[in-house]
Amino acid sequence: MQHPALERRRLLHAGGYPCIACTAPEFESPKSTFTETPKIAGMSVGLPTDMPKAWFMALSSLSKAATPKRIDTNARADRVRIAPQPRRERS
Amino acid sequence: MTAHRLLVGPFNRIEGDLEVRLEIEDGRVAAAYANSPLFRGFEAMMAGRDPRDALTVTPRICGICSISQSAAAALALADAAGARMPPMGARVAAILHGVENLADHVTHFTLFFMLDFARPAYTGRPWHARAVERFTAAQGSGLRAMVEARAALMHITGTLGGKWLHTLAIQPAGVTRAPDARDRVRMTSTLRAFRRHLERETFGAPLEEFAALETLYALDAWETGDVGLFLTIARDLGLAAAGVGPRRYLSWGAHPGAEGRATRAGLWQAGSVTPADADAVREDLAHSWMMGEAAHPLDGVTVPDEEMRDSAYSWCKASRLAGAPAETGALARQAVDGHPLAQALATEGGVRARVAARLLEIARTQIWLEAQVAGVDPSHSLMGDWTLPDAATGVGLT
Known part of the structure; x- marks a missing residue:
């Protein structure tokens, strides 16, 4: 089993573990284990009520493709592996 | 009559x-x-769920000792899966656990216990004016100082656990948040500030002096701080002889960490400590509104008696060790650990003994935490891998 932060299926809490939305109604009866989001082909089964599935698929693949390496690496590690760097000067 | x-x-x-x-x-x-x-029935809530959900469900048993519940759940899962925390992970888990313990003790002493002596019922006692000044609800100078100091101490829980209550930071194979060098410096200065609070308000002297007390005679001679006020009140009201328990003390050892537990495990009885056998635990149901027979927690069921039969009076199960009750808590932990003052207090066994042992544990836990934080090395790994087996049994004791 991986580090919970490594699974990166739910929003990451400041403590390094997944947010389980413990202030949301019916949080106590999740569709699967608290710290995992049930998915089909990489897509969450449950979506926010105001989020049409097609939008979500588009936004999700767009954000995955656009994630900088630094954020991708750090989100899967238990500490900051790549520190933010100043942008290179434009020539 | x-x-x-x-x-x-x-x-x-x-x-x-x-x-x-x-x-x-x-x-x-x-x-x-x-x-x-x-009726709580947390065992019933867990049935049919993924075992990993214990890390979310069991800490919600209590809004005071949630980290302790969390540590027990993680230990039980680790025991079942054969998982082990890396030493630095175990150290960080123990720091989280110890900080909660320390915060709970100062809360109990100030907000739940000393508060009572400020009531008008004690007007006229020589110590009453001082108790009113220090411990009147929502106003006492001691209360306010404690609430502020405690809030600052809990920053360590924020740093290591992300939040308090109900952190998911303690996992079977380690902890989720790796403190960096800056975090260690912050935790060190937070502990230093809390020590100042304890030495100025609670003890009125260096913690090491209180932790070094060995006899009831030496304890009686302690005059400074709120501890001095408590001992004066205890003498006047005869708290040493009040509320004597079974004088049988059980501890599984406090704060499992990198180098074993902070205090020893065992059963203290009449001055001698023998190993405590977790297999000898039974939950007695004779006076509980629960169905079934007395059983070990691994075998027992939680089925409430909806008829609420007349021979019972509680929704609690009664824990027994080898058929007899045993006291747990700070007095038990410190006596089993072999501290000379705690052993003398264990023989005394009453209200004063319990409160004094809690104060002793405050002093010793603060000193212990300082050493634990000093040993935090940010370069180490805090989390290992683990696999949940298809079928297994595990026990977690805190």
Whole structure:
């Protein structure tokens, strides 16, 4: 089993573990284990009520493709592996 | 002979889920029945769930000791899966656990216990004016200082656990948040500030001096700080002889960490410590509104008696070790650990002993935490891999 932060299926809490939305109604009866989001082909089964599935698929693949390496690496590690760097000067 | 019944409760200090029925004869309590008027049934909630959900569900047993519940759940899963925390992960988990313990002790002493002596019922006692000044609800100078100091101490829980209550930071194979060098410096200065609070307000002297007390005679001679005030009150009201327990003390050892536990495990009885056998634990149901027979927690069931039969009076199961009750808590932990003052207090066994042992544990835990934080090395790994087996049994004791 991986580090919970490594699974990166739910929003990451400041403590390094997944947010389980413990202030949301019916949080106590999740569709699967608290710290995992049930998915089909990489897509969450449950979506926010105001989020049409097609939008979500588009936004999700767009954000995955656009994630900088630094954020991708750090989100899967238990500490900051790549520190933010100043942008290179434009020539 | 005058006999009557007195119903005490609900107690509003925390949640009110406690009620005590007293039968009084000739001005003395002849029998006491402690009842939880609230059915909890957490064991029933876990049935059918993914075992990993224990890390989310069990800490919600309690809004005070949630990290302790969390540590027990993680230990049980680790025991079942054969998982082990890396030493630095175990150290960080133990720091989280110790900080909660320390915060709970100062809260209990100040907000739940000393508060009572500020009541008008004690007007005229030589110590009453001082108790009013220090511990009047929401106003006492001691109360305010403690609340502020405690809030600052809990920053360590924020740093390592992300939040308090109900952190998911403690996992079977480690902890989720790796403190960096800056975090260690912050935790060190937070602990230094809390030590200043304890030495200025609570003890009125260096913690090491209190931790070095060895006899009841030396304890009696302690005059400084709120501890001095407590001992004065205890002498005046005879708290040493009040509320004597079974004088049988059980501890599984506090704060499992990198180098074993912070205190030893065992059963203290009449001055000698023997190993405590977790297999000898039974949950007695004779006076509980629960169906079934007395059983070990691994075998027991939690099925409430909806009829609420007359021979029972509580929704709690009664824990027994080898058929007899045993006291747990700070006094038990410190006596089993072999501290000379705690052993003398264990023989005394009453209200004063419990509170004094809690104070002793405050001093010793603060000193222990300082050493633990000093040993935090940010370069180490805090989390290992683990696999949940298809079928397994595990026990987690804190």
